[in-house]
Amino acid sequence: MLADVLRETDRGLRPELVAEALGLPDEVVALALDHAERLGLVVRSCGPASGRPCPTGPDRPVACAGCPLAR
């Protein structure tokens, strides 16, 4: 199941669309992604496009490296 979620995530789908594609509850997909994040397998997206605020502090996600707004 986790492999399926990661495969769909790798296609660029947001968690709710992953849930729809796999026929799983949103909660289970979010849980799987949280677990994967704890294992270091995925990095949480952030910024205006995702609806989540950008992180602060020195430990920014790798995904922020190319952002012109990242200091």
Next chain:
Amino acid sequence: MSCHDPAGAGPAPAATLDRRATVALVGPPNVGKSTLFNAATGARQHVVNAPGTTVELATGTWRAADVGLVDLPGAYSLLARTPDEQVTADAVAGVGRAGDVDLVVALVDATAAARSLYLVGQVARAGKPVVVGLTMRDVAASRGVGVDPDALAAALGVPVVGLDPRSGRGLDELAAHVGAAVADPDAARVRGPRAPAAGDDPRLAEAEALFGWVTGVLEAVEHRPAGRAGRAVRTRSDRVDSVLLRPWVGIPVLLAVMWALFQLVTVAAVPLMDWVGRAVNGWFGGLLAGWLSAAPAWVGGFLVDGVLAGAATVLSFAPLMGIMFVAVAVLEDSGYLARAAFVADRAMRGIGLDGRAVLPLVVGFGCNVPALAATRTLPHARQRLLTGLLIPLTSCTARLTVYLMLAAVFFPSNPGTAVFAMYLLSALLVVGAGLLLRRTTFRDLVREPFVLALPAYQRPRLRAIATSTGVRVWAFVHKAGTIIVLTLSAVWVLMAVPAAPGHAVTDVPIEDSVYGRVAEGIAPVFGPAGFADWHASSALMTGFVAKEVVVGSMAQGYAVAEPEDPSLPGDLGTQLRATFDRTSGGAGGAAAFAFMVFVLAYTPCLATLAEQARLFGRRWTAIAVAAQLVLAWLLSVAVFQVGRLL
């Protein structure tokens, strides 16, 4: 009875529980663990820090099950991401200094069963026997979601008890199952995830087995309404949130709640504090002085003006702490605190804190002591510590008396602007120190977990709140009180012992006492800040105990009457003007402003210090005191050196 040991000072929780079996409560945050713990143990509980950490643990005796009970920190996963989760993971694994547990009571939240089952699966893989408590069934039912306890018991192979920790329903049945499981642990082994087959990545294989098990159990026990992937129905809480979480409603409501809290810790609490202080110092002090009239003067002086004055300080804070604990518990229990965190989150993230930090930081502008107590609402120990280090930089109302007096003397045309500048500087210091700490000592602070569900609105349970408030107030009186009484007694001794000939013990002017000599000795340190005078340094030393007495200490030093209204300083103002003009080479205004800045930035009071030590341990408290003294000195020197040029 209760106690609360600072980090590293307390025994391992398991060791505090006699020889009874140790049962740990495990579950995600907001599942009702602490409510269940309070209902099970009543007042027979202790609050300690997990050894070597600042993570708070409650331990107690559950008589109905004849076991020791440990309320482990809420955890979303045993793959720990925070110190709190690490304590839970270590306890379940039976490693670390938090002690081992014999049985786990895992609480499953019916509104978020997948997340709870995920944790149960991890506990099962750790090999611990488990009894399951199923909570939040009423809230889940209101969303159209049903979780059948019998089906869950059949799927897991362990006892499952439907619980309502708020009313205590199901508690007796749970106690019976826990007692039986302790006697026969093999009957409480979860049919959990199977050991994964060897693969390329054992972590992935383990996760596949875990999630396969979670989805399998979920399909067997959870009933959701028809719809895409079982989307839940809209509840009353959802409807309220659709309005309350909009910025144009949420922010004014949050401000109103903060204003009410501020009023509680200032306007409402002050008469109570005064009454307790008068009762202890006045009424009981008079009685004690009468009883000791035959004893030598120093005995009466030490006991009445030293020890009893310290006890009065501690007891006068007790109502304030009680009010704060009740207010925080009501906000937390009703579900509003999570909404406040949501609304304030963006602003607080600017300094790397959770939105819940807004509450203690705002309360800090009323009084730092209850503000420190309010840090318990923050989810992680490191966030509590960071917030606890920032709180002393919020300018409490006790400091206002000093600002008012000096502003009236040195800035008579713009006293309001001078006082406002202090509050502005206080806010800037909080933000600046937060950013600095976040980028240095607190680089490890992590963001909230991926999923943060807002709990449903509920009616607060007054009985449970009263119990937990009583336990926490006692912990403050017992632990912080010891430090306060000892320190105030030591201050009395320093003030009573003469350092010059011709004076008797207890009958010595301050400047000729040991205290006065110490003040005189450290006065040159403040030369670069423009106030190298023993009156000023003596007032700062007294202010270390409490800022309320700074003005009185200055008046005592100059042997003039203490002004009734600090904004009308009278003779004291004249004396201060002369002193500051002399020590600053004519730049008295700059020196006075530097003094105000020092008062703002250094240690707020002894009670704050004692509470910090109680919550975060002596090491962090010592670091905080040293850092604040250095910060205060640097700021006041900078202010004076720039100010004298203007």
